[in-house]
Amino acid sequence: MLSTDHLRPMHGGNRQWAGSLAGIAPESILDFSASINPLGSPKSAIAAIQSHLSDLNHYPDPEYTLLRQALGKFHQLSPEWILAGNGVAELLTWVGRDLSQLSATVLFTPAFTDYYRALKAFDCQVEAYPLLSKNKSFCLNAELPRIVNPQTKGILINNPHNPTGYLFSRDSLLPYLAEFALVVIDEAFMDFLLPEQQQSLIDLVPLHPNLVILRSLTKFYSLPGLRLGYAIAHPERLQRWQAWRDPWCVNSLAVAAGIAVLEDVEFQQKTWAWLKIAKSQLFTGLSQISGLKPLPNAANYLLVQTEIAGSLLQKQLLQNDKILIRDCLSFPELGDRYFRVAVRLENENQRLIESLSKLM
Numbered sequence: 013m014l015s016t017d018h019l020r021p022m023h024g025g026n027r028q029w030a031g032s033l034a035g036i037a038p039e040s041i042l043d044f045s046a047s048i049n050p051l052g053s054p055k056s057a058i059a060a061i062q063s064h065l066s067d068l069n070h071y072p073d074p075e076y077t078l079l080r081q082a083l084g085k086f087h088q089l090s091p092e093w094i095l096a097g098n099g100v101a102e103l104l105t106w107v108g109r110d111l112s113q114l115s116a117t118v119l120f121t122p123a124f125t126d127y128y129r130a131l132k133a134f135d136c137q138v139e140a141y142p143l144l145s146k147n148k149s150f151c152l153n154a155e156l157p158r159i160v161n162p163q164t165k166g167i168l169i170n171n172p173h174n175p176t177g178y179l180f181s182r183d184s185l186l187p188y189l190a191e192f193a194l195v196v197i198d199e200a201f202m203d204f205l206l207p208e209q210q211q212s213l214i215d216l217v218p219l220h221p222n223l224v225i226l227r228s229l230t231k232f233y234s235l236p237g238l239r240l241g242y243a244i245a246h247p248e249r250l251q252r253w254q255a256w257r258d259p260w261c262v263n264s265l266a267v268a269a270g271i272a273v274l275e276d277v278e279f280q281q282k283t284w285a286w287l288k289i290a291k292s293q294l295f296t297g298l299s300q301i302s303g304l305k306p307l308p309n310a311a312n313y314l315l316v317q318t319e320i321a322g323s324l325l326q327k328q329l330l331q332n333d334k335i336l337i338r339d340c341l342s343f344p345e346l347g348d349r350y351f352r353v354a355v356r357l358e359n360e361n362q363r364l365i366e367s368l369s370k371l372m
Contacts, residue, residue: 030336033327041330042360044353045338047174047201047313049234050360051286053269054279057235060272067264074259082271083242087214095250096270098261100200100226100241104130106253107196107224111166112136114193118159118167122343124174124198131168139165143176144345162191170198171211175343175352177201177309182211189213189220200228200241204312206284214244221246231312232283233273238266287312291355297365298353303372313354315340322351325371333367 030045031038080091087094097103108130111117116137119127122144131138141159159165167188171180188195202210217223224245230236240262243250273279295314298306303319318325322339329335337353340346353364 027336030330033330036330036334040334042333042335042356042363044356044360044364045336046236047231047311047352047354048236049204049232049283049312050354050356051234051279051283053234054273054276056272056276056279057233057269060268061265064265064268067268070264072260072262072264072267076262076267079262079267079270082274086274087244089214089218089244092247093217093244093250095243095245095253096262096267097241097243099230099236099239100198100228101126102239102257102261103226103241103243103253104198105133106243106256107168107226108132108134108136109256110194110224110249111168111196114166115161115164116166118162118165118192120169120173122175122340122345123168124170125342127168142345143173143178159191162188163193165192166194166196167192168196168198170200172201172205172309172311174201174311175313175315175338175340175346175350176307177311177313177315179205179211179310182213185211185213189216189223192222194222194224195220196224196226198226200226200231201311201313202227203232203280204283204287205310209310217244217246221249224249229270229273233269233276233279235266235269235273238263238269240266240270286357287355290358290361293358294353294355294361294365297361298368301365301369301372304368313352315346315350315352317350319349320372321348323348325351325368328371329364329367332371333363335364335367337364 027038027041027043030041076096079096080094083094084091104126112134116139117131118139118141120143121140197213199212202212214225217225224243227242229240230238295306298304298316305317306314323341326337326339329337337351340350
């Protein structure tokens with residue numbers, strides 16, 4: 013039954029694969045492998061979708077004018093600096109095409125696996141700089157190796173970093189804007205931080221034509237099935253991307269939901285309040301289990317060092333308790349001595365803690 017390792021997914025959240033692996037119904041799985049807000053889709057999003065069902069009879073606005081206006085208001089930017097996409101994954105494809113025009117792309121590793129997909133599609137040369145030190149602890153940004161000839165290269169960073177959750181400060185990123193030909197910051201998880209804690213560079217985009225910011229609306233607002241992200245960059249770059257891609261990349265219901273959630277202050281506050289308590293609970297619980305060492309970070313997930321192989325824990329949790337965690341085999345620098353878990357509701361976190369306690 014457990015011979016499907018060759019089909020092991022590169023991303024979290026694949027309940028279909030996990031269900032096949034363990035011989036259980038996918039819908040019965042408690043999923044800690046995908047770092048999605050467990051509070052569920054906001055009522056504002058569901059109401060917006062329901063009220064726009066008649067839009068299914070028509071093509072979406074190919075310019076996504078109303079969504080870009082809403083995003084511009086949210087970020088205090090002109091809409092021409094914003095491009096809506098079919099999730100960050102689609103936008104990464106066009107990032108890869110731009111980066112392919114440079115001599116190399118710098119990645120801090122371990123890196124989000126979809127970066128390699130986007131870069132490989134256009135034969136980009138990758139230069140990897142490890143965040144892991146030799147003793148497998150994580151370096152600070154200041155300790156990273158000096159990058160040779162950055163003026164001919166691009167750099168692709170996610171902040172907070174995935175899978176470590178490490179938060180790069182604004183000050184640590186600012187030098188790159190003067191050094192690199194293209195700087196791409198993937199801020200897909202930034203909105204899980206309180207506004208005063210965020211280290212976003214969005215406000216600097218109008219001052220730097222070589223800066224691109226990627227954002228997701230599906231993780232914080234628990235809408236991954238809709239596929240909705242956006243890029244903030246110089247209008248000339250975004251016009252070029254628009255000319256490259258398929259028409260109508262974003263569906264009408266995703267547009268309606270996106271506009272609605274941007275104004276849902278109550279859901280935003282509720283999420284920040286939940287995460288502060290639930291993350292502390294999960295971190296403390298995992299820290300108290302012998303053989304596990306969660307790493308402190310700034311994200312809505314935890315990278316955990318383990319004395320038992322992460323893939324083995326994944327298998328046993330699925331079979332014994334119908335719980336899915338993210339193994340780290342797709343991150344070569346981490347291998348089988350780490351796993352990653354999303355922060356979920358407190359009762360769900362407790363269920364994971366108790367299951368892992370029994371296994372360890």
